Amino acid sequence: MSPDLQNPVILWLLLCAALAGLTYAFVRPELRVRAVAYGAFLLACAVMIWPPYERNGEPGKIQLGLDLRGGIHLVLQVVIDDALNATVDDAVTTARDQASRQGIEYESAQRVDSTSFEVVGVEPARGKDMRDLLRDYFRDGWEVREAGEGRFLVEMTDVYQKQLADQTVEEAKRTLGRRVDTLGVAEPVIARQGSTGDQILVQLPGVTDVEQAKRIIKTTAQLALRLVEDSATSEETLLQSHGGRVPDNMEMLTGAGAEPGQRVYYLLRREALATGRDLKNARVGVDESNRPQINFTLNPTATDRFSRETGRNIGRQLAVVLDGSVYTAPTIQSKLGADNRITGTFTTQEADELAKILRAGALPATLRYLQELTVGASLGRDSIRDGVRASIAAMAFIALFMLAYYRLSGVNAVIALSANLLIVLAALAYFGATLTLPGIAGIILTVGVGVDTNVLVFERIREELRNGKTVRMAVQNGFERVLTTIVDTHITGLIAAAFLFQFGTGPIKGFAVTLVIGLVANVFASFFLSRFLFDWVLGKRHIEKLSI
Numbered sequence: 030m031s032p033d034l035q036n037p038v039i040l041w042l043l044l045c046a047a048l049a050g051l052t053y054a055f056v057r058p059e060l061r062v063r064a065v066a067y068g069a070f071l072l073a074c075a076v077m078i079w080p081p082y083e084r085n086g087e088p089g090k091i092q093l094g095l096d097l098r099g100g101i102h103l104v105l106q107v108v109i110d111d112a113l114n115a116t117v118d119d120a121v122t123t124a125r126d127q128a129s130r131q132g133i134e135y136e137s138a139q140r141v142d143s144t145s146f147e148v149v150g151v152e153p154a155r156g157k158d159m160r161d162l163l164r165d166y167f168r169d170g171w172e173v174r175e176a177g178e179g180r181f182l183v184e185m186t187d188v189y190q191k192q193l194a195d196q197t198v199e200e201a202k203r204t205l206g207r208r209v210d211t212l213g214v215a216e217p218v219i220a221r222q223g224s225t226g227d228q229i230l231v232q233l234p235g236v237t238d239v240e241q242a243k244r245i246i247k248t249t250a251q252l253a254l255r256l257v258e259d260s261a262t263s264e265e266t267l268l269q270s271h272g273g274r275v276p277d278n279m280e281m282l283t284g285a286g287a288e289p290g291q292r293v294y295y296l297l298r299r300e301a302l303a304t305g306r307d308l309k310n311a312r313v314g315v316d317e318s319n320r321p322q323i324n325f326t327l328n329p330t331a332t333d334r335f336s337r338e339t340g341r342n343i344g345r346q347l348a349v350v351l352d353g354s355v356y357t358a359p360t361i362q363s364k365l366g367a368d369n370r371i372t373g374t375f376t377t378q379e380a381d382e383l384a385k386i387l388r389a390g391a392l393p394a395t396l397r398y399l400q401e402l403t404v405g406a407s408l409g410r411d412s413i414r415d416g417v418r419a420s421i422a423a424m425a426f427i428a429l430f431m432l433a434y435y436r437l438s439g440v441n442a443v444i445a446l447s448a449n450l451l452i453v454l455a456a457l458a459y460f461g462a463t464l465t466l467p468g469i470a471g472i473i474l475t476v477g478v479g480v481d482t483n484v485l486v487f488e489r490i491r492e493e494l495r496n497g498k499t500v501r502m503a504v505q506n507g508f509e510r511v512l513t514t515i516v517d518t519h520i521t522g523l524i525a526a527a528f529l530f531q532f533g534t535g536p537i538k539g540f541a542v543t544l545v546i547g548l549v550a551n552v553f554a555s556f557f558l559s560r561f562l563f564d565w566v567l568g569k570r571h572i573e574k575l576s577i
Contacts, residue, residue: 037076044072057568063561071448074455081454090458093234094465094539095218095404097413100234101242104400105201107227111394112197113143113190115304120183121146122300123166133159135179139278140299144185151179194227200393202229208245209233218463228399234463243403252305252325254335257346257358259296267294282348284355295355297348302338306393307331313380314370321380324370332367340364416469423473424450427480435487437576441562442483445554449479452550453543467540475547478522482555485511487577500575501567508560515556519548 045065052064081091095102117140124146125138136150151159156179163173163181170189174182185193202219209217209231218232236242258279261267267281268274275281280299283292311325327335339347339361348358427446431439453472457464490507498506523545530541 041069041073041076044076045069048072056565060561060565064565067558067561071451074451077455078451078458081458091454092457092461092463093413094463094468095232095234096466097416097464098234099404100232100236101246102400102402102404103231103246103398104222105205105229105231106397106399107198107201107229107393108395108397109194109197109227110143112193113185114140115393116193117143117146117185118300120167120171124148124163124183125300127162127166128159131158131162133162135159137278141182144190146183147176148181148183149179151181153179197393198227198229201396204392205229205231205246229396252308253301253350254303255297255299255301255348255350256338256342257295257297257348260346260358261294262291264294267296271296282350282353282355284348284358293355293358295348295358297350297355301350302347303327303331303335307335309367313377316370321377322370323380324368327367329367336364336366416466420469420473420476423476427476431480431483435483435577438487438490441559442480442487442555444562445483445559446476446479448558449475449547449550449554452554453547456546456550457543462542463539464543465539467537468543471540471543472547474544475551478519478548479551479555481518482515482551483559485514486555486559490575490577494575494577500572503575504560504563504567508556508563512556515552519552522548 045068048068049065052061052068056064078090081089121138121140128135128138128148133155134152135148138146138148140146148159148163156175159181160173160175163183167173167183170186170192172184172186174184176182198221202221206217206219209219217234218230220230222228222230231246233242233246259267259270264281271279275296278299279296282295282297284295285292307327307330309326309328311323314322314324316322343361343363345361346358347361349356424446428439428443431442433439435442450472453475456462457468462468486507489511490503493503493506494500526541526544526548530538530545533541
C-alpha cells in the first residue's frame with residue numbers, strides 16, 4: 030500500500046470521493062445526502078478499525094483485555110500503617126535534630142504508635158523551649174500535648190491521617206506504573222478500586238516474561254540505611270546484653286553471614302539515615318572483584334543529613350536494609366556523600382531487576398496480595414477463537430432466520446446488523462476501550478437487540494399491508510409508528526447498562542461498555558440505515574407486493 034494511503038484520513042477522503050461518485054450515478058437526488066452521510070460514516074468506521082488485529086508486528090486497533098491476550102491480574106492492598114510509621118519516624122528524627130541544635134537535653138524521643146511519638150525527660154528549665162520547638166515544626170497536621178514532668182506527646186490529626194493514606198495509595202499507584210513501564214507492557218491497567226480506598230488493581234495483558242513481571246511488581250523494595258547498635262550469630266546472644274528484650278527504639282533484623290547458610294542477627298536503630306524515597310538514581314555496576322553491585326545516588330536534601338550522621342558515627346556499622354532484611358552491614362570508614370553502593374551475592378539479573386525497582390521508586394508501604402491470577406497466552410487465543418466462533422455462529426443463524434422468515438427484506442436486516450457490529454468495533458478502537466470476553470458477550474447481545482428492532486419494524490409493516498395500505502405507505506408507517514417503542518426499549522437498556530458500569534467490577538464494566546455502544550449503534554443501523562435501504566430499493570416505482 031502507498032505510504033499516503035496508510036494515512037487513515039487520506040484513505041477515508043479517497044473512499045468518500047469514490048462513494049460520492051457512485052451515489053451521483055446510482056442514487057436518486059432526494060436520497061443522495063443521506064447516502065453520502067451514512068456511507069461516509071460507515072467508511073470512517075471501517076478505516077478506524079483496520080487492521081483490527083496484530084499484523085506484521087504492528088498492534089491491531091482493537092485492544093484486547095487480559096482474558097484474551099493472557100497476562101497477570103493482581104489486586105493489591107496498601108498497608109497504610111507502614112507509611113504512617115515512616116512519617117512518624119521522620120518526625121522523631123526532625124525533633125531530635127532540632128533539639129540537639131538548640132541544646133535541649135532530654136531522655137528519649139521515640140515513636141509511640143503509627144500516629145504519634147513522645148519526647149520524655151526534658152529538663153524543666155527548657156520545657157518552654159521544647160514546647161515552642163515542637164509547635165513550630167509540627168504545626169500542620171499534628172497536635173502537640175504537654176503531659177507534664179517534661180513529657181510531650183505529638184499526635185497526627187484525623188484529617189492528616191486520611192491525607193497521608195490517600196497520598197500513600199496514589200504514590201504506590203504511580204510507583205507501580207513506573208515499574209510496569211520498565212517491562213514495556215502495552216495498555217496496562219493500574220487503578221484504585223474497592224470501597225476502602227486502599228486497593229490497587231494491576232492488569233498486565235500480553236506480558237512475555239510472566240515470572241519477571243511478578244517479581245518486579247511484588248517486590249516492595251523499601252530501602253533503608255540504618256545504624257547498627259549490636260550484632261550476633263544468634264538471637265539469644267544478641268539480647269543477653271539488652272535485658273533479654275529488644276529496646277523500644279530498636280528493631281532486630283537478620284541478614285546473611287559470611288558462611289553459606291549462616292544468619293546474623295542485627296539490632297538496628299528504628300530511624301533511618303536515608304530511605305528509598307531519598308534516591309535520585311540507581312544503576313548496576315561491578316565491584317573490585319568484578320561482581321555485580323548496585324550504585325545509587327541520594328538527592329541533595331538527603332545527602333546533607335546522610336553526610337552529617339555518617340561523619341558522627343565513623344567506626345560503626347551501617348546496615349543496608351532491603352524489604353526487612355539486612356543485605357550488608359559495612360563499617361563506616363569516613364563521612365559518606367551522595368554516591369554509594371550496595372554489594373552482596375547478586376546475580377547479574379537480580380542486580381538489574383533490583384536497580385530497576387529502586388530507580389522506579391520504592392513503594393511507600395508494603396503491599397498485601399488479595400488476589401492473583403495468571404492467564405496464559407494460549408488460553409487467551411482459545412478465548413478469542415471461541416468468542417469469534419460464537420459471534421459468527423450467532424450472526425449466521427440470525428441471518429438465515431431473517432432471510433427465511435422475512436424473505437428479501439431479511440437482506441435489509443442482515444446489512445443493518447453488520448453495520449451495527451462495524452460501529453461497535455470502531456467505537457472501541459476510537460475510545461481506546463479494551464475488548465474482553467464479557468465485552469464479546471455484550472456485542473452478541475446487541476446483535477440480538479438489533480434483531481428485535483428489525484422484527485418490530487417488519488411486523489408493523491406486515492400489519493399495515495394487511496390493513497390495505499400501499500407498500501410505500503406501509504413502510505413509512507412501519508418505521509414511524511415503532512419509533513417510540515424502539516426508543517423506550519433502548520433507553521431501558523441504557524439505564525441498566527449505566528448501573529452495571531457504575532457498580533460493577535472490571536469484567537462487568539467491559540460488558541456494560543459494549544452494550545451501551547451497541548444499543549446506540551443499533552438505533553442508527555436498524556432504524557435510519559434500514560429505512561434508507563427500503564427507500565432506495567423501492568424508488569419511484571409502483572410496487573404492488575413487498576417481499577416480507
